[in-house]
Amino acid sequence: MFFHQISELLSDDMAGKRVCLRGWIYRRSVVGGKAFVRVRDSTGVIQVVVDEAVLGEELVKTLKDIGLEASVEACGTVTKQPRAPTGYEVVADSFRILGYSRDFPIKGGEGVEYLLDNRHLVIRSPKYTAIWKIKHTILDAGREWFKKDGWWEVTPPILTASACEGGATLFPVQYFEKQAYLSQSAQLYLEVMIFSLEKVWSLTPSFRAEQSRTRRHLAEYWHLEAEAAWYDMEDMMRVVENLVSHIVDRVLEERRRELDALGRNVDFLKTAVETPYPRVKYDEAIEILQKKGVDIKWGSDLGADEERLLTQEFDRPFFVTHFPKEVKSFYMKLDPEDPRVVLGFDLLAPEGYGEVVGGSQREDDYDKLLQRIIENGYNVDDYKWYLDLRKYGTVVHSGFGLGIERLLMWIAGLDHIRDAIPFPRFRGRIYP
Ligand SMILES: NC(=O)C[C@H]([NH3+])C(=O)NS(=O)(=O)OC[C@H]1O[C@@H](n2cnc3c(N)ncnc32)[C@H](O)[C@@H]1O
Ligand SMILES: [Mg+2]
Numbered sequence: 228m229f230f231h232q233i234s235e236l237l238s239d240d241m242a243g244k245r246v247c248l249r250g251w252i253y254r255r256s257v258v259g260g261k262a263f264v265r266v267r268d269s270t271g272v273i274q275v276v277v278d279e280a281v282l283g284e285e286l287v288k289t290l291k292d293i294g295l296e297a298s299v300e301a302c303g304t305v306t307k308q309p310r311a312p313t314g315y316e317v318v319a320d321s322f323r324i325l326g327y328s329r330d331f332p333i334k335g336g337e338g339v340e341y342l343l344d345n346r347h348l349v350i351r352s353p354k355y356t357a358i359w360k361i362k363h364t365i366l367d368a369g370r371e372w373f374k375k376d377g378w379w380e381v382t383p384p385i386l387t388a389s390a391c392e393g394g395a396t397l398f399p400v401q402y403f404e405k406q407a408y409l410s411q412s413a414q415l416y417l418e419v420m421i422f423s424l425e426k427v428w429s430l431t432p433s434f435r436a437e438q439s440r441t442r443r444h445l446a447e448y449w450h451l452e453a454e455a456a457w458y459d460m461e462d463m464m465r466v467v468e469n470l471v472s473h474i475v476d477r478v479l480e481e482r483r484r485e486l487d488a489l490g491r492n493v494d495f496l497k498t499a500v501e502t503p504y505p506r507v508k509y510d511e512a513i514e515i516l517q518k519k520g521v522d523i524k525w526g527s528d529l530g531a532d533e534e535r536l537l538t539q540e541f542d543r544p545f546f547v548t549h550f551p552k553e554v555k556s557f558y559m560k561l562d563p564e565d566p567r568v569v570l571g572f573d574l575l576a577p578e579g580y581g582e583v584v585g586g587s588q589r590e591d592d593y594d595k596l597l598q599r600i601i602e603n604g605y606n607v608d609d610y611k612w613y614l615d616l617r618k619y620g621t622v623v624h625s626g627f628g629l630g631i632e633r634l635l636m637w638i639a640g641l642d643h644i645r646d647a648i649p650f651p652r653f654r655g656r657i658y659p
Contacts, residue, residue: 230300234270237315241305248273248317249300252328253353255290262290264322265312266299267353274308274316275301282322294328296351343645347659350649357485358646361478361639365631366430368477369451372470378453379424383413383431389609391415392556396435398446409434412628414558415613417454418589421624422616428453433628440653442643443531443581445632447652454626460560460570460588463625464546467574467584468502471544471634475499478638491640495577498543505545509568512537512547528554529573534581541577548572557603558613559587561595572627576637583634586627593617 231246250268257263262277279287303319332345333352342349349355373380388405390397391412398409413429420427433450453466475496478486486493507515509529516523519536529537529547537547549568552561559569574584590596596617600610607614632647645651650659 228302232270233266233268233273236273236305236317237271237313239307242307242315244305245302245320246305246317247300247302248275249325250298251351252293252295252297252299254295255293257287257291260284260287262287263316264290264299264301266301269356272313272353274311274313275299275303275322276316276318277301277322278318281320286322289324293324295331295333296348297324297328298326299324343651343656344658346650353488355646355649357482357488358635358639358641359649360485361482362631362635362647364478364482365474365635365638366449368474369430369470369629371477372473373428373453376426376466376469378426378428378455379420381417381420381424381427381429383410383416383420383429385410385431387416389415389613390605391558392435396437398434398436411435412450413452414454414626414628417452417626418613418616418624421454421456421622422620425457426453426455430631438654440655441531443633443636445644445648445651445653448633448644448648449631451629451631452626454624456622456624458588458625459623460548460572460586460625463586463588463627464506464548464572464574465503467572467586467627467629468504468544468546470629471504471574471584472500472502474634475638486639489639491638495542496638499577501543504543504574505541507537507545507547508549509547509551510549515540526551526553531581534575535579538575538577538579538581541575544574544576544583546572546574555587557599557605558589558596560590570625574629576634578637578640580633580637582630583637584627584629586625588623588625591617591621591623593621 228247230249233248250266252264253267253272254265260279264275265272266275300323301319302321303317306316306318308316333348386407387410388407391414400407400409412433413431417427430451432447434447437444479496513525516533550571552569555569555571559571562568562570571587573582575581576583600607632644635647636644641647
């Protein structure tokens with residue numbers, strides 16, 4: 228038996244045709260001897276009408292009380308029906324219950340923790356299905372861009388022996404008789420690979436033992452990172468803006484139905500396709516914030532609140548560059564024109580979303596990097612291999628990390644990063 232995908236049925240061309248479909252009961256009601264069963268599959272929802280005069284009272288009676296999410300298959304005639312939720316319905320001449328469901332625990336109105344405890348059942352809803360499809364296109368577009376621009380995908384380790392982004396967010400893991408850490412970032416290993424392939428990228432999970440629960444931090448997130456030999460900071464910012472522009476363009480082109488289903492205003496997304504993105508130095512960002520009445524001094528890091536205020540000045544993603552070295556990582560190259568600041572950049576998404584990309588030009592001088600490692604209190608022995616890259620043919624090089632869930636939050640207009648990943652991990656949440 229051939230089963231149509233539900234989205235194929237929602238068309239005038241299908242009206243009058245006999246079709247078969249299968250899926251799960253999303254909603255159902257019984258009125259006057261007819262069951263109106265809304266069936267969903269991965270492509271959409273359609274109403275199936277089961278008339279007791281055609282298929283018997285017993286079936287309609289069963290459907291009256293059947294649990295949501297029961298799996299079913301039906302055949303019948305597609306009919307244009309303005310009163311049906313998606314404008315069409317199938318008047319069934321056959322209907323089979325494949326998998327019963329009793330007391331499906333998600334009825335609407337439940338609290339956040341309850342829904343997280345039942346995440347394995349929640350994430351099948353049409354809302355989340357739309358989010359996973361947008362995420363799929365983001366990942367596909369990222370891979371496509373790198374391939375077209377001649378970058379090599381590589382597979383950096385997830386089990387590591389040293390910190391990349393500070394010791395405070397390391398997850399230790401027992402590694403045989405030694406202690407290792409889950410990767411915070413593939414960056415240091417990508418820097419190794421550029422001496423082989425010159426332009427490399429990777430998509431890996433990154434792990435951050437974030438102590439506080441915020442709307443934009445996860446303990447495990449998907450990290451799209453890239454590193455290139457010969458590229459300076461400006462070269463790498465051009466890579467980032469072209470990559471993000473391409474991703475947004477692909478989502479607008481292929482996932483418009485899902486964006487609409489999520490109620491997403493796409494005006495800001497459309498402007499994000501245009502490059503180049505604005506560039507603002509940290510000094511200027513501080514001035515903007517001070518003019519807005521923020522009590523912030525030069526040298527402070529920009530947190531979520533400051534970033535949110537800054538995004539009010541822009542209608543598209545924008546870069547903040549040249550941060551004070553104290554608020555950025557040890558590997559970032561000091562600005563030769565002003566050693567107080569680093570050649571680092573963040574890309575902030577508009578509409579209050581803030582940082583989605585962090586990147587920089589790397590310190591390529593052995594002695595200066597050694598100095599920065601010592602200044603940051605790291606054990607030099609842990610970075611001997613990383614320093615070796617500056618001993619044997621060092622080159623100017625730069626790279627960045629893009630948080631996939633951060634980008635998805637902005638593109639899909641989500642309120643919380645936990646909705647950007649099927650099984651969010653953060654402090655106090657490891658189940659299911
Ligand atoms: N290859 C590189 O140069 C990347 C560099 N080592 C790095 O990890 N930078 S970053 O810490 O800003 O993280 C990069 C991005 O990773 C995202 N990020 C960073 N931390 C998180 C958490 N906790 N949850 C979700 N997303 C996170 C966010 O978008 C950041 O801009
Ligand atoms: Mg960052």
